Amino acid sequence: xxxxxxxxxxxxxxxxxxxxxxxxxxxxxxxxxxxxxxxxxxxxxxxxxxxxxxxxxxxxxxxxxxxxxxxxxxxxxxxxxxxxxxxxxxxxxxxxxxxxxxxxxxxxxxxxxxxxxxxxxxxxxxxxxxxxxxxxxxxxxxxxxxxxxxxxxxxxxxxxxxxxxxxxxxxxxxxxxxxxxxxxxxxxxxxxxxxxxxxxxxxxxxxxxxxxxxxxxxxxxxxxxxxxxxxxxxxxxxxxxxxxxxxxxxxxxxxxxxxxxxxxxxxxxxxxxxxxxxxxxxxxxxxxxxxxxxxxxxxxxxxxxxxxxxxxxxxxxxxxxxxxxxxxxxxxxxxxxxxxxxxxxxxxxxxxxxxxxxxxxxxxxxxxxxxxxxxxxxxxxxxxxxxxxxxxxxxxxxxxxxxxxxxxxxxxxxxxxxxxxxxxxxxxxxxxxxxxxxxxxxxxxxxxxxxxxxxxxxxxxxxxxxxxxxxxxxxxxxxxxxxxxxxxxxxxxxxxxxxxxxxxxxxxxxxxxxxxxxxxxxxxxxxxxxxxxxxxxxxxxxxxxxxxxxxxxxxxxxxxxxxxxxxxxxxxxxxxxxxxxxxxxxxxxxxxxxxxxxxxxxxxxxxxxxxxxxxxxxxxxxxxxxxxxxxxxxxxxxxxxxxxxxxxxxxxxxxxxxxxxxxxxxxxxxxx
Amino acid sequence: xxxxxxxxxxxxxxxxxxxxxxxxxxxxxxxxxxxxxxxxxxxxxxxxxxxxxxxxxxxxxxxxxxxxxxxxxxxxxxxxxxxxxxxxxxxxxxxxxxxxxxxxxxxxxxxxxxxxxxxxxxxxxxxxxxxxxxxxxxxxxxxxxxxxxxxxxxxxxx
Numbered sequence: 158x159x160x161x162x163x164x165x166x167x168x169x170x171x172x173x174x175x176x177x178x179x180x181x182x183x184x185x186x187x188x189x190x191x192x193x194x195x196x197x198x199x200x201x202x203x204x205x206x207x208x209x210x211x212x213x214x215x216x217x218x219x220x221x222x223x224x225x226x227x228x229x230x231x232x233x234x235x236x237x238x239x240x241x242x243x244x245x246x247x248x249x250x251x252x253x254x255x256x257x258x259x260x261x262x263x264x265x266x267x268x269x270x271x272x273x274x275x276x277x278x279x280x281x282x283x284x285x286x287x288x289x290x291x292x293x294x295x296x297x298x299x300x301x302x303x304x305x306x307x308x309x310x311x312x313x314x315x316x317x318x319x320x321x322x323x324x325x326x327x328x329x330x331x332x333x334x335x336x337x338x339x340x341x342x343x344x345x346x347x348x349x350x351x352x353x354x355x356x357x358x359x360x361x362x363x364x365x366x367x368x369x370x371x372x373x374x375x376x377x378x379x380x381x382x383x384x385x386x387x388x389x390x391x392x393x394x395x396x397x398x399x400x401x402x403x404x405x406x407x408x409x410x411x412x413x414x415x416x417x418x419x420x421x422x423x424x425x426x427x428x429x430x431x432x433x434x435x436x437x438x439x440x441x442x443x444x445x446x447x448x449x450x451x452x453x454x455x456x457x458x459x460x461x462x463x464x465x466x467x468x469x470x471x472x473x474x475x476x477x478x479x480x481x482x483x484x485x486x487x488x489x490x491x492x493x494x495x496x497x498x499x500x501x502x503x504x505x506x507x508x509x510x511x512x513x514x515x516x517x518x519x520x521x522x523x524x525x526x527x528x529x530x531x532x533x534x535x536x537x538x539x540x541x542x543x544x545x546x547x548x549x550x551x552x553x554x555x556x557x558x559x560x561x562x563x564x565x566x567x568x569x570x571x572x573x574x575x576x577x578x579x580x581x582x583x584x585x586x587x588x589x590x591x592x593x594x595x596x597x598x599x600x601x602x603x604x605x606x607x608x609x610x611x612x613x614x615x616x617x618x619x620x621x622x623x624x625x626x627x628x629x630x631x632x633x634x635x636x637x638x639x640x641x642x643x644x645x646x647x648x649x650x651x652x653x654x655x656x657x658x659x660x661x662x663x664x665x666x667x668x669x670x671x672x673x674x675x676x677x678x679x680x681x682x683x684x685x686x687x688x689x690x691x692x693x694x695x696x697x698x699x700x701x702x703x704x705x706x707x708x709x710x711x712x713x714x715x716x717x718x719x720x721x722x723x724x725x726x727x728x729x730x731x732x733x734x735x736x737x738x739x740x741x742x743x744x745x746x747x748x749x750x751x752x753x754x755x756x757x758x759x760x761x762x763x764x765x766x767x768x769x770x771x772x773x774x775x776x777x778x779x780x781x782x783x784x785x786x787x788x789x790x791x792x793x794x795x796x797x798x799x800x801x802x803x804x805x806x807x808x809x810x811x812x813x814x815x816x817x818x819x820x821x822x823x824x825x826x827x828x829x
Numbered sequence: 830x831x832x833x834x835x836x837x838x839x840x841x842x843x844x845x846x847x848x849x850x851x852x853x854x855x856x857x858x859x860x861x862x863x864x865x866x867x868x869x870x871x872x873x874x875x876x877x878x879x880x881x882x883x884x885x886x887x888x889x890x891x892x893x894x895x896x897x898x899x900x901x902x903x904x905x906x907x908x909x910x911x912x913x914x915x916x917x918x919x920x921x922x923x924x925x926x927x928x929x930x931x932x933x934x935x936x937x938x939x940x941x942x943x944x945x946x947x948x949x950x951x952x953x954x955x956x957x958x959x960x961x962x963x964x965x966x967x968x969x970x971x972x973x974x975x976x977x978x979x980x981x982x983x984x985x986x987x
Binding site for chain 1: 882
């Protein structure tokens with residue numbers, strides 16, 4: 158079985174090389190047969206990798222522990238779901254997942270464009286398959302998932318003894334977090350491939366943008382989902398409620414998301430005004446290479462991270478791929494600069510165009526700050542020999558003000574008109590949002606929040622953006638209501654349907670606002686650790702907690718101890734929480750299953766951390782996390798907004814470019 | 830007499846600390862100093878002040894040390910300096926603002942400054958004034974044609 162799997166990967170590798178070389182050779186030699194043959198090889202690569210993935214999953218589910226990968230990441234006691242998710246629980250399997258997803262994306266691209274872009278497609282095929290070849294090189298040669306376990310093959314394994322999936326990964330959100338993240342990472346290859354193909358074939362227009370807009374948006378959505386699921390997992394599993402720790406691997410997932418967000422914004426400048434063409438090329442390429450860089454950071458061991466895969470020798474492969482890829486991309490962009498000339502001019506600094514420029518500046522600056530903070534320990538050690546820590550305080554100090562300014566721009570952008578805005582129109586547009594924000598800040602100061610300046614500013618800006626969005630919907634919906642005799646809600650739906658990109662975008666912004674409210678709540682977190690005997694109670698925030706019971710037991714996978722914690726608030730009984738402490742048998746590792754009482758205003762989070770040293774008292778860590786649920790709520794709003802953006806608009810909008818044919822001579826009378 | 834008082838105080842602190850778990854030692858003053866120090870357990874990326882791992886091999890003794898030094902009357906800076914002396918600058922939760930590490934703080938703002946310069950260049954390069962200088966004067970015939978088109982479009986909107 159494992160031989161068939163390994164053979165499928167080797168064949169897929171050979172066919173990927175063939176597809177990459179054949180498509181370009183066919184295009185250059187003008188042999189359509191070769192091009193079509195190369196494109197069909199893409200389908201074959203997908204088929205072979207589906208077979209290899211299916212076999213690995215089968216080996217995991219049926220417990221073939223003579224396979225090194227199966228022994229290292231699965232054990233008989235694990236539930237079937239986690240045996241399946243062990244596919245991406247380790248280095249080799251996750252690289253196979255990556256390759257399989259890329260082959261799937263590539264097959265879809267080939268199929269949907271089989272009769273379009275005859276000039277570009279061979280180059281698209283080349284870039285997709287060159288990337289595929291790189292990843293297949295890793296799982297064909299140094300990191301095959303089908304290696305048979307023999308004595309000494311892996312120093313940390315006793316032959317044939319199953320180790321099981323890391324207990325922290327045995328959690329439902331973690332089951333789908335990696336595939337979502339990979340769908341995002343891998344998906345950015347498609348717009349990159351089209352962008353570079355457009356450059357190579359000297360396409361004068363921006364057809365690649367229209368073609369890949371949905372790809373980019375879907376990919377961005379997957380990336381957002383992956384990042385949020387990771388946050389949700391960290392929040393519920395690690396035991397202290399931290400959803401973001403600025404770990405290098407977390408940062409690696411954030412980097413392409415930020416640059417992808419910048420690209421989604423600046424691409425509008427190209428669509429509507431024919432501007433920023435070079436910049437969009439840089440952004441889409443940068444996003445792709447940040448995805449590869451993130452994978453490199455996660456897998457090479459260059460940065461220390463609790464989330465990283467085991468250190469391996471594949472770092473050099475990544476360095477070569479990144480170096481060659483970036484050099485080739487820079488060369489092609491510089492060489493084709495004359496095809497990327499801007500078609501319009503910036504008419505005023507106070508314009509929507511300028512707000513996009515500032516939006517890109519702030520997004521890219523925050524992207525750089527995250528990258529810099531991630532790599533600085535490595536750079537510092539290489540140059541000075543000193544190890545250095547760059548942890549949460551650094552990121553907080555740099556990124557909180559930057560994030561707040563970005564939130565400000567989120568509110569300002571939609572208020573400024575394309576081309577230019579007059580001061581009067583700005584005054585009218587800003588009046589209500591600013592007044593509402595100011596009123597909230599003053600109100601919060603009176604409520605005693607004045608000693609948290611960032612929180613004050615953040616809440617004020619969140620309301621500012623909310624009012625701008627609400628006003629946009631209000632103005633549009635009331636106009637439709639007046640014309641079409643319908644109620645306001647129906648008119649708002651109609652408005653959104655007419656221009657799904659614009660109003661879906663506002664809903665995405667609203668999701669981000671809700672997330673910011675959730676992040677801001679962390680300024681008011683409370684925590685308490687106590688050692689109590691059953692029957693004893695303690696207080697945290699407004700809550701009074703009583704440990705009422707302690708039970709234990711075990712199953713095939715782990716031994717467990719659960720405590721029952723009765724929760725009361727102001728004398729009212731709020732129910733019982735059951736935090737659990739587990740000890741996983743195969744991996745010999747403890748893990749906590751926290752109990753969370755989720756509410757919109759605050760979460761009560763209780764962790765059964767273990768027993769006191771004399772085993773007589775229960776150690777409970779209790780936390781109150783204000784507003785944290787708004788983060789997850791914000792994600793769902795962001796999801797809805799992105800899906801709306803993907804819906805074709807009811808009114809097909811043609812983005813008329815501003816064609817400037819000349820200037821009106823001064824003192825020339827204009828006839829009416 | 831002062832030495833006696835210090836010894837008694839230290840003995841009292843030590844007595845209170847023995848047998849306590851790591852998180853129970855997080856008094857507000859310990860947390861204040863702890864927030865400046867990185868947890869070097871290599872499992873989490875928290876600070877000594879907010880690491881929630883109950884038996885953290887680094888934070889538990891670190892908090893004990895902070896409490897003891899505070900009892901001895903050491904200032905926050907002296908306590909932090911002692912950790913740096915013992916573990917190197919990686920003991921700090923964020924890079925120091927001197928020497929090579931200053932770059933960590935400066936570079937993000939340099940990036941923003943460079944971005945602003947780039948925007949200024951973009952505005953100058955693609956700004957309307959330059960565009961206007963490059964454009965020919967519009968003849969009345971063409972202007973009239975465009976104005977008629979505008980009238981038509983506006984009428985269609987209404």
